[in-house]
Amino acid sequence: MTTAREADPLVIRRLEFLGGQASATGWKPVSELPEIAFSGRSNVGKSSLLNKLVRRKALARVSGTPGKTREINFFRVNDAFHLVDLPGYGYARVSKTARNAWRPLIEGYLRTSKHLRGVVQLIDARHAPSADDFRMMDFLASLGVPTIVVATKVDKLSRSERGPTLTALATQLGIEDDQLIPFSARTGEGRDDLAQAVVSLLSQPSWRES
Ligand code: GTP
Numbered sequence: 001m002t003t004a005r006e007a008d009p010l011v012i013r014r015l016e017f018l019g020g021q022a023s024a025t026g027w028k029p030v031s032e033l034p035e036i037a038f039s040g041r042s043n044v045g046k047s048s049l050l051n052k053l054v055r056r057k058a059l060a061r062v063s064g065t066p067g068k069t070r071e072i073n074f075f076r077v078n079d080a081f082h083l084v085d086l087p088g089y090g091y092a093r094v095s096k097t098a099r100n101a102w103r104p105l106i107e108g109y110l111r112t113s114k115h116l117r118g119v120v121q122l123i124d125a126r127h128a129p130s131a132d133d134f135r136m137m138d139f140l141a142s143l144g145v146p147t148i149v150v151a152t153k154v155d156k157l158s159r160s161e162r163g164p165t166l167t168a169l170a171t172q173l174g175i176e177d178d179q180l181i182p183f184s185a186r187t188g189e190g191r192d193d194l195a196q197a198v199v200s201l202l203s204q205p206s207w208r209e210s
């Protein structure tokens with residue numbers, strides 16, 4: 001007997017790139033739709049994860065040259081909500097000034113966006129969180145915004161490394177093991193768990209009003 005494939009928690013019917021916000025006071029979409037933002041350091045696999053989430057090959061550009069995306073990119077999904085791709089932070093091979101340029105833009109967006117419902121924070125499963133990762137997690141906690149944490153590139157962990165590495169990562173981040181979604185853009189692992197988590201963030205009332 002064949003079992004039916006589990007229903008996709010997030011069926012993508014319509015997808016549009018709206019544009020990029022380049023500065024704290026720059027263009028952004030005028031809309032009442034709820035927003036989910038994606039945050040992580042440069043090269044963490046954010047564009048690859050977004051493409052996997054929406055099942056597109058190249059919605060967000062997967063880069064060979066990290067640190068290229070300096071804008072906040074807005075995508076409208078199913079005319080129902082926005083996915084917000086924040087610029088990757090902490091790219092080492094640029095000047096200190098350039099490295100810190102993300103702060104006003106990203107922090108300004110997170111602080112002021114009226115329709116932000118939650119943040120998906122990406123952490124590379126292969127490395128200990130960086131100082132910038134901790135700073136971002138602290139910032140998100142200080143805002144009180146609901147946050148999902150995703151461990152990216154888990155296909156790069158061997159079977160024996162996997163359990164201990166993910167447990168150690170959760171401990172370092174101060175979250176429970178089951179609050180960390182293991183994800184691989186290469187194998188597709190974690191896509192439906194992430195989609196489910198995003199849908200559930202969207203179904204909750206805004207944290208700003210509570
Ligand atoms: P920037 O926008 O440049 O900051 O990077 P990003 O965070 O958007 O990462 P991107 O998706 O461009 O991926 C960076 C590199 O990691 C690319 O070479 C990807 O092919 C690789 N990568 C991304 N996700 C995965 C994954 O799940 N597994 C493996 N093995 N490699 C991945």
Ligand code: MG
Pocket residue numbers: 046047048060061062063069088
């Ligand atoms: Mg990217």
